[in-house]
Amino acid sequence: MADKTFIPLRYYIIKSKQKRLFKSKYDDTPDGKKKLFIDAFLQNESNYITNRGTEYILLDLENQDQLYFGNFCKKGEVKIPKKEGGHLKKRPTVEYPYSYFVCDTDNHIFCIEKKSKVFREIDDFLSILSNMVTQKIKDEGFVCKFETIDERHAFWDIIESAHSIYSLELNLNSPNLLDANKKARESLKGVHSLFNNTSATVRLENEEGDLIIEKTAVTESYIEYAEEGGGNWSLKTDMGDTKSSDKALSIKCTFKNIETAAKTIISSVSDIFDK
Numbered sequence: 001m002a003d004k005t006f007i008p009l010r011y012y013i014i015k016s017k018q019k020r021l022f023k024s025k026y027d028d029t030p031d032g033k034k035k036l037f038i039d040a041f042l043q044n045e046s047n048y049i050t051n052r053g054t055e056y057i058l059l060d061l062e063n064q065d066q067l068y069f070g071n072f073c074k075k076g077e078v079k080i081p082k083k084e085g086g087h088l089k090k091r092p093t094v095e096y097p098y099s100y101f102v103c104d105t106d107n108h109i110f111c112i113e114k115k116s117k118v119f120r121e122i123d124d125f126l127s128i129l130s131n132m133v134t135q136k137i138k139d140e141g142f143v144c145k146f147e148t149i150d151e152r153h154a155f156w157d158i159i160e161s162a163h164s165i166y167s168l169e170l171n172l173n174s175p176n177l178l179d180a181n182k183k184a185r186e187s188l189k190g191v192h193s194l195f196n197n198t199s200a201t202v203r204l205e206n207e208e209g210d211l212i213i214e215k216t217a218v219t220e221s222y223i224e225y226a227e228e229g230g231g232n233w234s235l236k237t238d239m240g241d242t243k244s245s246d247k248a249l250s251i252k253c254t255f256k257n258i259e260t261a262a263k264t265i266i267s268s269v270s271d272i273f274d275k
Helices: 030-040 120-138 153-163 183-194 215-229 260-272
Strands: 002-015 046-047 057-065 069-073 078-086 087-094 098-104 109-113 142-148 164-171 199-206 231-236 240-243 251-255
Touching: 002 120, 002 215, 030 120, 030 142, 057 183, 057 251, 057 260, 069 087, 069 260, 078 240, 087 240, 109 153, 109 260, 120 142, 120 240, 153 215, 153 231, 164 215, 164 260, 215 231
Parallel strands: none
Antiparallel strands: 002 109, 002 142, 002 251, 046 057, 057 069, 069 098, 078 087, 098 109, 164 199, 164 231, 231 240
């Protein structure tokens, strides 16, 4: 057995603003979105090719009730030295470096093993996953967004330590029916009902560094919503630039195989929400 590190993410299935000629067979409900996510994405050999031609593919997919797990692979090519006569020749060979993943389709949690051969920057991986799923569900009138689940209180630790605050940008996804912060969720639902937006962005700036961000019930609710995977934030202070993905949560577990580790990984994330 070995220790492995997993990064927990949260995903949102959001009704698209694009008008459709035909009604989707998937309802805009938790059950409808769950079925759409499984049917379109959580299938063995489900794949996605980026604009640069890099292919990602799910392999060895299994499930236990609402938990789906397997290998998230990045197709690549390496040149392997091979003996040909009295010489070594480098011949291209296809390889599939992979990260283990586990997905809880009831709570919209997706945990991915941290492995540099599959992805280096978490922001890039969020974009890959969001595009991969959106490509598969957009014809049904939905889009998907993945966000990191962040260290609790990381935002407020920065605010309390900073002498000067220059800017704050807060991006919040339109809510699913998750157990996210109730005040933020209800507020975002109201905005969504008016504008049919998939996200809301607030940017506050003070060039002199005198921006005031007080810890009130309202501001705390929005930051907590983002921390739990409902969006993201970025701050510019005298200590530098920091974004929420810089404070992404990671979970270490003693790993024998993904089948036995799946429930433990998801339980570790749920325990954080309960604190």
